[in-house]
Amino acid sequence: MNALQIRQFGAPETLELVTRAEPALGPGMALVRVEAASINPSDVKNVAGAMKQTTLPRIPGRDYAGVVEQGPAEWVGAEVWGSGGDAGFTRDGTHASHIEVPVASLRRKPERLGFAEAASVGVNFITAWSGIVEAAQVKAGETLLIIGAGGGVGGAAAQIAHHLGARIIGADRHAPRPDAPIHRLAAHQVIGAEDLPAAVRATTGGNGADAVFDTVGGVTFRTALGCLALRGRLIEISATGQREVTFNLADFYHNESRLLGVDSLKRDLTASARILEALAPGFEAGVYRPAPIAETVSLRQAREGYRKVADGIAGRVVITPNAGDAA
The missing domain is CATH 3.90.180.10 (Medium-chain alcohol dehydrogenases, catalytic domain)
Structure with a gap:
C-alpha cells in the first residue's frame, strides 16, 4: 500500500511518500480501500508535532470514504465513510491507499454523496x-x-x-x-x-x-x-x-x-461512526451539505495540499490515494 508517513515532526514538506505492506487483519478488523480522504487543520498540526499523543512513525489523516476490501462477508464491497480522533494519532490514519479499521466502526456512505464529498464531512460535522x-x-x-x-x-x-x-x-x-x-x-x-x-x-x-x-x-x-x-x-x-x-x-x-x-479527538473511529450514523439521514435528504471541495490532489501532491490547508485555503482539500499514485 502507498501512504504518507510522519517520521519526524515538521512542515508539510517533511511528510514522506512510502510503500508499506498491507496490515495483517486481526479479529474484528476490516481493510478499506481509501477512495478519498480530506486534510483537516488538525492533520497539519499533527505533522507539525502539536499533538502530544501521536506516536511515530505514523500515517496521518482522520476522515475517509472508501470500499471495504477485506472483512466480514456482509461488508466486503460496501461503500463506507468514517472518521476518528485516534486515526492518524495513535493508530495509522487515512492518508494512504488502504486503512485498517474496526468492523464496529464501519458505516455505509450516504448514496447521495460521492467519495470526495463523504470524506469532507467527518471532523467538521462530528x-x-x-x-x-x-x-x-x-x-x-x-x-x-x-x-x-x-x-x-x-x-x-x-x-x-x-x-x-x-x-x-x-x-x-x-x-x-x-x-x-x-x-x-x-x-x-x-x-x-x-x-x-x-x-x-x-x-x-x-x-x-x-x-x-x-x-x-x-x-x-x-x-x-x-x-x-x-x-x-x-x-x-x-x-x-x-x-x-x-x-x-x-x-x-x-x-x-x-x-x-x-x-x-476523544471520539475514536467507533464513537465517531455513531455520530455519522445519526447524521446520515440528513445527508441523504439533502438537509446537510459538506463544505465545498477546493481541490483534489493525489498522494504525490498531498504535501502541497497540506501546505494549502496550513495557509487557510477556503474549502476542503481532498486526497485521492488510489488515483494512479505509486510511491
Missing part, C-alpha cells in the same frame, strides 16, 4: 454535533451564536442547528464565502461588530444567546462569554492565540452560565 447536540443540547426556538461561522465547523454547526429549529446568529471577522451555509441559514446577517456582545443583545431584544458555539476560542473566550443569555451555555472547541483565559467569576455565576469543553 465536532459540531458533539458541541450542539450532545454537549449544549440546543433545542428548537433557542438562539445560537456561532463564532467563526464562515469556517468548516461553523458551517456544519449552522446546518445542524437550523435542522433542530434553532435561531442562528453568525459572527466572523472575515466575510464568509457567498455559498457558506451561514448566509442561507442565519437569522441575521453575519456580525463582524467590534462590540459583539452589544450587537448580539441588540438582535435578541437584550437577552443574549441561549448558546454560543465558539469555534475560535482563546482570544474570543471573554467576548463569547459576554454574549450569553441567562443560563446560557458556552461551547469551546479550540484555544486560538492563548491557552489560558480569565473572566469575572461573580458575573459568571450570577448569570448561571455553563461552560462546556468539546474535543473531537
Whole structure:
C-alpha cells in the first residue's frame, strides 16, 4: 500500500511518500480501500508535532470514504465513510491507499454523496454535533451564536442547528464565502461588530444567546462569554492565540452560565461512526451539505495540499490515494 508517513515532526514538506505492506487483519478488523480522504487543520498540526499523543512513525489523516476490501462477508464491497480522533494519532490514519479499521466502526456512505464529498464531512460535522447536540443540547426556538461561522465547523454547526429549529446568529471577522451555509441559514446577517456582545443583545431584544458555539476560542473566550443569555451555555472547541483565559467569576455565576469543553479527538473511529450514523439521514435528504471541495490532489501532491490547508485555503482539500499514485 502507498501512504504518507510522519517520521519526524515538521512542515508539510517533511511528510514522506512510502510503500508499506498491507496490515495483517486481526479479529474484528476490516481493510478499506481509501477512495478519498480530506486534510483537516488538525492533520497539519499533527505533522507539525502539536499533538502530544501521536506516536511515530505514523500515517496521518482522520476522515475517509472508501470500499471495504477485506472483512466480514456482509461488508466486503460496501461503500463506507468514517472518521476518528485516534486515526492518524495513535493508530495509522487515512492518508494512504488502504486503512485498517474496526468492523464496529464501519458505516455505509450516504448514496447521495460521492467519495470526495463523504470524506469532507467527518471532523467538521462530528465536532459540531458533539458541541450542539450532545454537549449544549440546543433545542428548537433557542438562539445560537456561532463564532467563526464562515469556517468548516461553523458551517456544519449552522446546518445542524437550523435542522433542530434553532435561531442562528453568525459572527466572523472575515466575510464568509457567498455559498457558506451561514448566509442561507442565519437569522441575521453575519456580525463582524467590534462590540459583539452589544450587537448580539441588540438582535435578541437584550437577552443574549441561549448558546454560543465558539469555534475560535482563546482570544474570543471573554467576548463569547459576554454574549450569553441567562443560563446560557458556552461551547469551546479550540484555544486560538492563548491557552489560558480569565473572566469575572461573580458575573459568571450570577448569570448561571455553563461552560462546556468539546474535543473531537476523544471520539475514536467507533464513537465517531455513531455520530455519522445519526447524521446520515440528513445527508441523504439533502438537509446537510459538506463544505465545498477546493481541490483534489493525489498522494504525490498531498504535501502541497497540506501546505494549502496550513495557509487557510477556503474549502476542503481532498486526497485521492488510489488515483494512479505509486510511491
